[in-house]
Structures are given as structure tokens and as C-alpha cells.
Amino acid sequence: MSSIPFLTEIREWPDERISIVTGRLQxxxxxxxxITNSVVTNFTANVLLAIGASPAMVVTPEEAADFARIADALLINVGTVTTFTAGVMRSAAHAAxxxxxxxxxxPVAAGALAFRTGVVGELLACKPSIIRGNASEIMALAGRGEGGRGVDSLASSDHAVASAVSLARSSGAVVALSGEVDYVTDGEELFAVxxxxxxxxxxxxxxxxxxxxxxxxxxVAETPLLxxxxxxxxxxxxxxxxxxHSSGCGSFAxxxxxxxxxxxxxxPPVDG
Amino acid sequence: MSSIPFLTEIREWPDERISIVTGRLQxxxxxxxxITNSVVTNFTANVLLAIGASPAMVVTPEEAADFARIADALLINVGTVTTFTAGVMRSAAHAAxxxxxxxxxxPVAAGALAFRTGVVGELLACKPSIIRGNASEIMALAGRGEGGRGVDSLASSDHAVASAVSLARSSGAVVALSGEVDYVTDGEELFAVxxxxxxxxxxxxxxxxxxxxxxxxxxVAETPLLxxxxxxxxxxxxxxxxxxHSSGCGSFAxxxxxxxxxxxxxxPPVDG
Amino acid sequence: MSSIPFLTEIREWPDERISIVTGRLQxxxxxxxxITNSVVTNFTANVLLAIGASPAMVVTPEEAADFARIADALLINVGTVTTFTAGVMRSAAHAAxxxxxxxxxxPVAAGALAFRTGVVGELLACKPSIIRGNASEIMALAGRGEGGRGVDSLASSDHAVASAVSLARSSGAVVALSGEVDYVTDGEELFAVxxxxxxxxxxxxxxxxxxxxxxxxxxVAETPLLxxxxxxxxxxxxxxxxxxHSSGCGSFAxxxxxxxxxxxxxxPPVDG
Structure with a gap:
């Protein structure tokens, strides 16, 4: 593998480019x-509404492909994938x-459980724009490490940076590696948040x-990296x-x- | 189509009739x-508990029809309808x-997606007491407009009042049209909230x-309109x-x- | 049936044994x-995270049995059981x-609905360590009473203590009977909380x-009773x-x- 790109720290909110993305979204x-997991549907919808997007959970084979074509973007999260929803995911990813x-x-828990690891492999062939995961998941998809323990990563994000860069280059996707520090890379540039x-x-x-x-x-952004x-x-x-402004897990959410x-x-909303 | 009924504004809470409904419920x-969508099960259950009702999500074909017979009322929301749950909905609606x-x-997103539009058509044949939707959904069921975009309405409720009245007359159901102003009609009377x-x-x-x-x-109410x-x-x-008492989407909920x-x-609770 | 054990009140938090359990967990x-019901997945996950455990909802037949073998413990809640998830539950319970x-x-609503009562019967054969339910559910599993109304108990926990003791003895599980007073028994000891x-x-x-x-x-505890x-x-x-610290149902949660x-x-975390 070639070398890891020079690391750029992103420190401030908002920088101008990010303001434009947020303004356009509004x-x-x-x-x-x-098409996400059953634990987080409500929170995910509320997060999207809070930032000014419009969430739609369309999850049946009769509708998912058509809807993936007309939606502005698609999220597939395999957290609680089942025999049934795996088919919905494949169909939506192909249509997208x-x-x-x-x-x-x-790719929640990819590498830790065989069935979803297989599903994730098929989905990768449909060329996602962004792959977002924790260190264990990204290392597993990059062919390193042995996956996490359930949904939790056993590795810190610092140890998976090389895997993230490698996965970005092999998949053509931007890889967003979440952890104590978030890393985002397209294989050429590397940002730390x-x-x-x-x-x-x-x-x-x-x-x-x-x-x-x-x-x-x-x-609304120029590039998946942004x-x-x-x-x-x-x-x-x-x-x-x-x-x-919070005093525990509950009030934090x-x-x-x-x-x-x-x-x-x-x-302010930005047109264009 | 005949004319739209005279509009009555409902302005105050509580008026005596509504107090009685609420008291009886308690x-x-x-x-x-x-039988509702997977995004809102938790919030829906908590809303029902907050007002003093007892929610029960019974969603398998072996139980749904029997349960619809013994429940005091039934809600069917097609937001995340699937091949499987469509059958459960049909069975519960028939039993009810x-x-x-x-x-x-x-009828979430009816008119916008063909599969659920078909399911909603079948459910309508089972004579719901109330149809609750946004402007796009109500206009689609009334045979006007082309449906919304995902779950969101593209029309304001003011533009769908004629459709609501028409749908109430053709279906026999009370139609509750949600929007910046809520309209409720049985085809004869029309209320604005x-x-x-x-x-x-x-x-x-x-x-x-x-x-x-x-x-x-x-x-607990005398009529579906009430x-x-x-x-x-x-x-x-x-x-x-x-x-x-809130400072954003999260604390509002x-x-x-x-x-x-x-x-x-x-x-106070009211008997009868 | 033999007599009901002497009742021990547990009054104080923390007593030393319970501190050790909590410390070990952390x-x-x-x-x-x-494998729980679709209404409570989010809240359940957040409760487990709040106390320092790691939740994982793995709910497909391809994965559930394998995961039940590697997990530290398993929860099966039949609240929204379906044809599909009943199979997942059986498979996970056998593997556990x-x-x-x-x-x-x-055993949510066991006794009130035939399908889930049958599923619960099969699951009981896989020897759970703890059965947790309300009075109606526990009485139904003990062969008394006729079940509740939906998910709510129609009986108070005080009336189901004898059933809890009987069920503990016949099943070999600790029975945790929830209500205004919680009772916990292994058939020999009986605690009230x-x-x-x-x-x-x-x-x-x-x-x-x-x-x-x-x-x-x-x-992490020495016994299921603890x-x-x-x-x-x-x-x-x-x-x-x-x-x-709350002013209603919403802020209470x-x-x-x-x-x-x-x-x-x-x-403090405790090793061992």
C-alpha cells in the first residue's frame, strides 16, 4: 500500500464551505x-428533521428501488439486517x-457476523459514495482485523487510519472513520475532526x-469528502x-x- | 360535487364536550x-399513555384480527408498510x-408510491371511522393531485379542503386534514382548528x-367528528x-x- | 403447593452486594x-448504555443463534412477536x-393471546434464568388466571405472589413479578422491592x-436472584x-x- 496522506485537522465551525452546505440543505x-436499523429509526428521523432534511423510511421490496431513484440521497445501515431487509437493501442500492x-x-458489525458481512460485500459492489463505520468495521472491510464485538469497536480510530485510506482507494468511496477522533478520507486527502x-x-x-x-x-455538497x-x-x-447543557445520557440526547x-x-438558507 | 360546508372555527380548549371526551378516556x-410505522412506535405509545389510554402493538397475522375485535379502537398507519405488514393490516381492518x-x-404517502396506494385502497373498503392525512394524501385519496414527496405534503391544508369534504362524502369516514390549520369534516360539518x-x-x-x-x-366520543x-x-x-417550554426540536418532543x-x-375522570 | 417463603424487604440502595454487581458491570x-419488541428497542438500548452495558439487537435467523452463544447474556421479549421473530427467538433461546x-x-401478554402463549411455552423449555412479567402474565404462566388485557395487568402484584413462587419452583427460573411492589423469588427466597x-x-x-x-x-451477579x-x-x-426532577411522562423518561x-x-468499576 502506498503512503497515508498528509493529515489536515478541521478545527472550526463553521468554516465557509460548511456553512454553504448547511445553508443549501435548508x-x-x-x-x-x-433503510436503517430498528433501534434508531426515530432518533435518525429527528436528527434529519432538526437539520432541515426530510427523512423517509421506505422499506418494502415493492417500493424501495423506485424510492431510491427519486430520493435525493439514500442511507443503508445494516444494524438489524434480516433475511427480508437484506433483499430490500440490495434492491435499493442497485437502484441508487x-x-x-x-x-x-x-456496515454495522461487519466482520463480526458472517451473514451481514456477506450482505455488506454485495452492497459495496453498488458503489456507495461514503462508507461510515467504527475502527473494527473499517478494518474488517479493508481486510484487516477480525471485526468488533457486536456493534462496538475494539480498536481506536487512530489504529484504523491506514485501513480507512486503503478502503477508500479500493472502493472508490469516501471512508468516514468514527471514534474519539473522526477521520475522513477519499484516499488522497485525510481530515481529522x-x-x-x-x-x-x-x-x-x-x-x-x-x-x-x-x-x-x-x-448538497460538491464532493462526498466535503x-x-x-x-x-x-x-x-x-x-x-x-x-x-445536559446532566446524563438522557438529557444529552x-x-x-x-x-x-x-x-x-x-x-441562512442558500440557493444553489 | 356539491358545495363545501360552512366553516366553524374551534378556538378554545377545553370546551365542555371535549372535557367530557377526555374525562371519559381517563x-x-x-x-x-x-399497527403503525416503525419510526414512531415508541412516541405513539408514550402519547397514548400520557393521555390515559393503553397502547398495544399487536402486529402478527396470528393475533392481529383477534386483537382488533377485542380492542376498544384500532389505528392503522401505513408509513413503513411491508409485504408482511400489509397482510396484517388487511386482516385487522376486516376484523375491525x-x-x-x-x-x-x-394513509402515509398514499398517492406517492404505488404499492401503498393499493394497500390503502383495500383498507378503505373496510370502512375506517376516520381518515387522517396531510393535504397531498387527502387529495390523492380524493382522486386529485398526484401525491406528495415521501411523507411530506407539497400542498397546504387550505388547498385540500374541498378534497377532504369530497373524500368524507364518498368514503363515509370523517376526514381529518392536518396542516398549518387542521380541518375536520364528515362531509356535512367542517371544523377548523x-x-x-x-x-x-x-x-x-x-x-x-x-x-x-x-x-x-x-x-369514548359520541361521534367520529367529535x-x-x-x-x-x-x-x-x-x-x-x-x-x-422548549428550546428546539429535542426538548419540544x-x-x-x-x-x-x-x-x-x-x-377529572368521567364515567359514561 | 407448599407454602410461600418468608418475605424479605429490600429497602436500601446500595447495599454492598448490589454495589459489587453494578461495579462489576461497569x-x-x-x-x-x-430480541425485544419494536416499541422499546431505542429506550432499552439507552438504558443498557446508561448503566454501562453494551446492547446488541441481532434479530435475523442467520445470526441470532451464533450471537446468543457469544453474548454475555440474552433478553427475549415477546411484546411484538411475529411469525418471523418467533423463529428467531426459538433459535436464540436454544443456542443460549x-x-x-x-x-x-x-412473556409480554402471555395468557391473553394464543399465539404468543404458545411461543412462550416453547421458550420456557429452554430454561431461562429469569422470567420477568406483570401479575397477569405470571399468573397465566403458573396456570392461574386468564391473562391480562393487552400488555397491561388486570391484577396487582400482591395477588400473584403465590403464582410467582409456584412458577419459580416448576420452571427452575427466578421469577421477577413487577407491579406497585416488585417481588423476586427463586421459590425458596422471596424479596420485595x-x-x-x-x-x-x-x-x-x-x-x-x-x-x-x-x-x-x-x-456479573453470583445468582439470578441477586x-x-x-x-x-x-x-x-x-x-x-x-x-x-420531572414534570410529566416526557421529562420523566x-x-x-x-x-x-x-x-x-x-x-467504581470492580474487577471480578
Whole structure:
């Protein structure tokens, strides 16, 4: 493998490019097709609504392919994949690829369980724009490591940077590696986003909802790299703010939605 | 089509009839059978509990028909309908019709996607007591307009009033048209409920939960028209109160449940 | 039937044994396999995260048995069981029994609906470590009473104590009977846990999440009796605290998660 790109830290919110992405999203209210896991459907929908996107969970084979064609972006998260939903996911991913609908793949627990690892392999062939995962998942997809333990990563994101770069180059997707530090790379450039809050690891769905926001940003950003970076930075900023206004896991989740709402509402809608 | 009925504004909470409905509900704690979408199950159950009803999500073909017969009312919401749940919905709707269990149909995204539009057509044949939808959905069921975009309406409720009246007359159901103004009609009378909060459009499940509350009120109100009007007015009042005590989408959802709890707890239980 | 054991009241939090259970849990962060109902997946996951456990909802036949073998404990809750998930539950329960993974059965509405009563009967044959239910459910499994009305119990927990003791003796499981007073028994000892808050009956998922916490405690407690008692006492304490910091059903659920987080964070991690 060739070398790891020079690391650029993204430190400030908002920088101008990210403001434009957020402003465009509020002007467009893009329709985001989510096929996600049963634990996080509600939180994911509320996160998308808080930032000004329009979530739609369309999850049956009779509709999913057609809807993936007309949606502005698609999220597929395999967290609670079943025999039935695996077929829905394949069908939506194929339709998205054919229709050039940009899409995000969240390969929850890939590498740890054989069935979903197989499903994720098939989905990768449909060329997602962004792959978002934790260190164990990204290392497993890059052919390193042995997967995590359930949905949790056993490795820190720092140890998976080389895998992320390698996976980006082999898949053609931007890889967004979530952890204490978030890394985002297209194989050529590499960004690090610090911040957020430790408590985000103890609120279910923060990572899954980040994938949904990346999908929303795909519909308005110039590049998948910018979409993924902007989403990570928005979450870090909202997480930092929410931690100041909460007194535990429960109030954090509530404050996090309020923070997303407040941050994005401050940005004026931008046409184009 | 004949003319649109004279419009009556419902302005105050509580008027005496609505207090009686709410008081009866707290005395009876009716059992509400919900076959609803996977995004809003939790919020819907919490809304029903907050007003004093007892939610039950029974969603398998072996049980749904039997349960629809013994429940006090039934809600069917097609938001995330699948091949499997479409069968459950048909079976429950037929059983409700046979057993005279009053029921609410929420035709999410009908008109926008062919499969669910077909399912909704079959469900309509089972004579729901109330049809609750947004402007795009109601216009589609009335044979006008071309449906919305995903779950969102592209039309305002003001433009769909004629469709609501027409659908009420053709279906025999009360039609509850949700939007910036809620309209409720049985084809003869037409009520408008103003109030609520803009933020309700950015919290997932508020519309779906409104359908569940209409089902709960069906079990204690003299007419479906009163049940639908009372539920809309309760939501408008709770939304107004919650907006005052919240600082964004996240805290609004929490305050909304608190407001429903507070409003209905102030009304003493009424027997009969 | 032989006599009911002498009743021991558990009054204080924390007693030393329970502190040790909670401290061990925080050291181990056990992986809890949850096959639970669709209404409470999010709340259950957040409760487990708040106390320091790691939830994983793995719900497809291709994975559930394998995962039940490697998880530290398993929860099966039949609240929204379907034709499909019944098979997943059977398969996971068999695998847990074979692998000696401790597991909790939550027989929601058993006795009230024939299909799930049959499923629960099959699951009981796989020897759960703990059965957690309300009075109607426990009485139905003990062969008394006629089941509840939907998910709600029609009987108080006081009237079901004899059934709980009988079921514990016949099944070999610890029986945790939830109600205004929680009773926990292995057929030889009988504990009563008072406290909590009336409002817990009006927040969906508190009982279901209690079953999940019992599963988490099974992975670190010496006995199922201690696991079930510790979980009940933790919930009573968190419920008491949350009621003081909330102003209705909505804020109670948030404060309850904060309270679980605060209580368990005060206990230092314990190895062994």
C-alpha cells in the first residue's frame, strides 16, 4: 500500500464551505431515503428533521428501488439486517447506483457476523459514495482485523487510519472513520475532526444518525469528502454544546437535537 | 360535487364536550390496537399513555384480527408498510369492520408510491371511522393531485379542503386534514382548528400520534367528528404549551408529552 | 403447593452486594443480546448504555443463534412477536441454553393471546434464568388466571405472589413479578422491592428495559436472584430520583436515563 496522506485537522465551525452546505440543505430540504436499523429509526428521523432534511423510511421490496431513484440521497445501515431487509437493501442500492442517487453505507458489525458481512460485500459492489463505520468495521472491510464485538469497536480510530485510506482507494468511496477522533478520507486527502463528547458513545444512534446526515449533505455538497467532513464537524460541535447543557445520557440526547436545530437554524438558507 | 360546508372555527380548549371526551378516556383507559410505522412506535405509545389510554402493538397475522375485535379502537398507519405488514393490516381492518371496532386509517404517502396506494385502497373498503392525512394524501385519496414527496405534503391544508369534504362524502369516514390549520369534516360539518406550533413539523411522529389519539377518542366520543376534533384541539393546545417550554426540536418532543399529561390530568375522570 | 417463603424487604440502595454487581458491570461492559419488541428497542438500548452495558439487537435467523452463544447474556421479549421473530427467538433461546448463556424471558401478554402463549411455552423449555412479567402474565404462566388485557395487568402484584413462587419452583427460573411492589423469588427466597414511581406505568418500556437490565446483571451477579433483585432496586431508586426532577411522562423518561447514569457512575468499576 502506498503512503497515508498528509493529515489536515478541521478545527472550526463553521468554516465557509460548511456553512454553504448547511445553508443549501435548508433551502432544498432534501428527501433522504433511510433503510436503517430498528433501534434508531426515530432518533435518525429527528436528527434529519432538526437539520432541515426530510427523512423517509421506505422499506418494502415493492417500493424501495423506485424510492431510491427519486430520493435525493439514500442511507443503508445494516444494524438489524434480516433475511427480508437484506433483499430490500440490495434492491435499493442497485437502484441508487443506476439512478446516480448518492448513498451512504453504514456496515454495522461487519466482520463480526458472517451473514451481514456477506450482505455488506454485495452492497459495496453498488458503489456507495461514503462508507461510515467504527475502527473494527473499517478494518474488517479493508481486510484487516477480525471485526468488533457486536456493534462496538475494539480498536481506536487512530489504529484504523491506514485501513480507512486503503478502503477508500479500493472502493472508490469516501471512508468516514468514527471514534474519539473522526477521520475522513477519499484516499488522497485525510481530515481529522476532533471534539464531540465521550457521552455520545453512551447514547444509541449517534453514529447511525451521523451516517444519515452524511447522506443529507451528499445531496448538497460538491464532493462526498466535503459532505462527510461537514457532517462530522456538525456532530462534534453539537455534541460539545449538548454536553454543556445536559446532566446524563438522557438529557444529552435531547440537548443534542436542540443543538443541531440551533446550529443549523443560525445558517441562512442558500440557493444553489 | 356539491358545495363545501360552512366553516366553524374551534378556538378554545377545553370546551365542555371535549372535557367530557377526555374525562371519559381517563375513566375507561381504552385499549388501543396500533399497527403503525416503525419510526414512531415508541412516541405513539408514550402519547397514548400520557393521555390515559393503553397502547398495544399487536402486529402478527396470528393475533392481529383477534386483537382488533377485542380492542376498544384500532389505528392503522401505513408509513413503513411491508409485504408482511400489509397482510396484517388487511386482516385487522376486516376484523375491525366485522366487530364494529372503530378505527383510524393514516394513509402515509398514499398517492406517492404505488404499492401503498393499493394497500390503502383495500383498507378503505373496510370502512375506517376516520381518515387522517396531510393535504397531498387527502387529495390523492380524493382522486386529485398526484401525491406528495415521501411523507411530506407539497400542498397546504387550505388547498385540500374541498378534497377532504369530497373524500368524507364518498368514503363515509370523517376526514381529518392536518396542516398549518387542521380541518375536520364528515362531509356535512367542517371544523377548523388553529394553533399548535410550526416546530411540530420537525418532530417525527406528531402527525402519526395524532391519529392514535383520534383512535383513543373514538372509543369514548359520541361521534367520529367529535373524536377527531377533540384530538386536533388537544394537540394544538399541547403544541402551543410545549413550544413555550422548549428550546428546539429535542426538548419540544419531551415538553409535548409533558403538556399532554398535564392537560389531560387536569380533567377529572368521567364515567359514561 | 407448599407454602410461600418468608418475605424479605429490600429497602436500601446500595447495599454492598448490589454495589459489587453494578461495579462489576461497569468493569466488564457485558454484551447483551436483545430480541425485544419494536416499541422499546431505542429506550432499552439507552438504558443498557446508561448503566454501562453494551446492547446488541441481532434479530435475523442467520445470526441470532451464533450471537446468543457469544453474548454475555440474552433478553427475549415477546411484546411484538411475529411469525418471523418467533423463529428467531426459538433459535436464540436454544443456542443460549446449549452455550449456557444466561437469559431473561419477558412473556409480554402471555395468557391473553394464543399465539404468543404458545411461543412462550416453547421458550420456557429452554430454561431461562429469569422470567420477568406483570401479575397477569405470571399468573397465566403458573396456570392461574386468564391473562391480562393487552400488555397491561388486570391484577396487582400482591395477588400473584403465590403464582410467582409456584412458577419459580416448576420452571427452575427466578421469577421477577413487577407491579406497585416488585417481588423476586427463586421459590425458596422471596424479596420485595418497594419504591419507584407511579409514573413509570405511563412511560412505555420501563418494564421491558428492566428485563434487559436483569440480563446485564446476570452476566456479573453470583445468582439470578441477586441479578433480578439488584435490577429491581436500581429501577426503584432511579424512578424515585427521576420523579423528583420531572414534570410529566416526557421529562420523566429523560430523567430516568440520567438517574441510571448518575447512580451507576457513582459506583467504581470492580474487577471480578
Amino acid at each position: 433551502h432544498k430540504t432534501p428527501l433522504i431515503h433511510c 447506483q443506476q439512478a446516480s442517487t448518492p448513498w451512504v453505507l453504514d 476532533r471534539g464531540g463528547s465521550e457521552i455520545m458513545t453512551r447514547v444509541t444512534g449517534t453514529g447511525c444518525a451521523l451516517g444519515a446526515v452524511m447522506a443529507a449533505f451528499l445531496s 459532505a462527510a467532513s461537514a457532517a462530522s464537524l456538525l456532530f462534534a460541535e453539537a455534541g460539545r454544546g449538548a454536553a454543556e 435531547v440537548s443534542f437535537l436542540d443543538a443541531l436545530d440551533a446550529i443549523t437554524s443560525r445558517v | 375513566h375507561k383507559t381504552p385499549l388501543i390496537h396500533c 369492520q366485522q366487530a364494529s371496532t372503530p378505527w383510524v386509517l393514516d 388553529r394553533g399548535g406550533s410550526e416546530i411540530m413539523t420537525r418532530v417525527t411522529g406528531t402527525g402519526c400520534a395524532l391519529g392514535a389519539v383520534m383512535a383513543a377518542f373514538l372509543s 373524536a377527531a376534533s377533540a384530538a386536533s384541539l388537544l394537540f394544538a393546545e399541547a403544541g402551543r404549551g410545549a413550544a413555550e 419531551v415538553s409535548f408529552l409533558d403538556a399532554l399529561d398535564a392537560i389531560t390530568s387536569r380533567v | 468493569h466488564k461492559t457485558p454484551l447483551i443480546h436483545c 441454553q446449549q452455550a449456557s448463556t444466561p437469559w431473561v424471558l419477558d 418497594r419504591g419507584g414511581s407511579e409514573i413509570m406505568t405511563r412511560v412505555t418500556g420501563t418494564g421491558c428495559a428492566l428485563g434487559a437490565v436483569m440480563a446485564a446483571f446476570l452476566s 441479578a433480578a433483585s439488584a435490577a429491581s432496586l436500581l429501577f426503584a431508586e432511579a424512578g424515585r430520583g427521576a420523579a423528583e 429523560v430523567s430516568f436515563l440520567d438517574a441510571l447514569d448518575a447512580i451507576t457512575s457513582r459506583v
